[in-house]
Amino acid sequence: MRRIRIGWLMLVVIAIIQLCVLVLESNKLQTVSRKKLKNRRILGGHTVHSSGTYLIQRFFKSEGFPMNSMNPEDITLATHCSVDRLHHLIDIIDAWDGPMSISIYAPGDDAAFAEDAIDGFRLCWPKLRRTTTFHLLYPNDIAMSANMTRVGSFAYYSCKDITRKIYQRSGRMTADSEARGYFSDISRYPHNILRNLAMDGVLTKFALSIDIDLVPNKNLRINFLTFVKNTSTQRKRIYGDSSDSSRKTVYILPAFEVKESSGSRLITKKDILRLVETSEARILLEETCVQCHRSTNYEAWSSTPEDGEVNLGISHEVAFTRGWEPYFISHRDIPRYDENMVRYGYDRLSQICELNARKYTFSVLRSSYLARRSFTTTRNIPKKAKLRSDDISKFHKLFQQRLRQSGKLAETAVTFC
Incomplete structure (x- = not known):
């Protein structure tokens, strides 16, 4: 009986030790998470989507249009994507020389990549400065809000390197997106909100709404x-x-x-x-x-x-x-x-x-x-x-x-x- 009691006592002690370790690890992770959030440079100036679920940056980094560059009777190509599909825009640029309105789903660190990619597109395809508007959408969630901490990763790149970087992003996800499951389920991608956001950016009489591929x-x-x-x-x-x-x-x-x-x-x-x-x-x-x-x-x-x-x-x-x-x-x-x-x-x-x-x-x-x-x-x-x-x-x-x-x-x- 004494051995049995000692055995049970040891099991209780081991369970208490394991519980303490789990609590300490949890507190450590929460501390690291809070530090990460504190160090983030969050994008401001947004509007809240009517659902309350998303934040919107309309006409993101817009440089405006010269008065003589926009024909109100023209047709605007409206499309949408996540940052890992931005490379498809390169094919569209080659085929389309008119106005474009592009909405991008950019949760977490994806927002910084989106800004760098937009700057890269405008540098390497200057016509986009006068023809194309970009709009960002991301979750209304502090952990997934637009984190601009890593903006500038394309600085000093040549157009060849910028293009390579955009293509390399194809099929990849940020650690934040993967951890929160924003792309593991296709229904998480807000297709119609993004389509409407792109259509809201159409300034011409006609619109062509398509998927970016x-x-x-x-x-x-x-x-x-x-x-x-x-x-x-x-x-x-x-x-x-x-x-x-x-x-x-x-x-x-x-x-x-x-x-x-x-x-x-x-x-x-x-x-x-x-x-x-x-x-x-x-x-x-x-x-x-x-x-x-x-x-x-x-x-x-x-x-x-x-x-x-x-x-x-x-x-x-x-x-x-x-x-x-x-x-x-x-x-x-x-x-x-x-x-x-x-x-x-x-x-x-x-x-x-x-x-x-x-x-x-x-x-x-x-x-x-x-x-x-x-x-x-x-x-x-x-x-x-x-x-x-x-x-x-x-x-x-x-x-x-x-x-x-x-x-x-x-x-x-x-x-x-």
């Missing part, structure tokens, strides 16, 4: 502006007025995915059709989400000649179909994205459903398109995307439930989504 063909902007000008002139000649018929029309852009090994420059419609013929390009998400873009009617688009005098730049009109989520050019006052839609696949789909309910016209442009440099396969899609690809019926049933909860659409409209 999509690149417009080189002639897209000039083709569209010419089309709009000709349409306005013709309306005035035929109807005696120049009323804005574009306000309730969205101009659909066929979207493709191109093999990374293809080095072809995408300038004209013939360029992408040539790649489709050789199987180096195909409809975007053709393997993982057939309904996402098929309704654009690529067959009709492919058989329509490039822009000419006939039909003033429109290939054909299409009707809304369930699951369709095209990219398009629109008037800047288009209904915004539903920020409560955070589940994968619901974000963009909810907006196109609202446009259909509001009787928008869907017109496919005959010569313009978008392209992504990689094939999406069932092997490389996110886990959250598998629900849509594996059970589309269940996906739409859950989506309709979420639409009803949002209360933005009438029941008759929800049944078509």
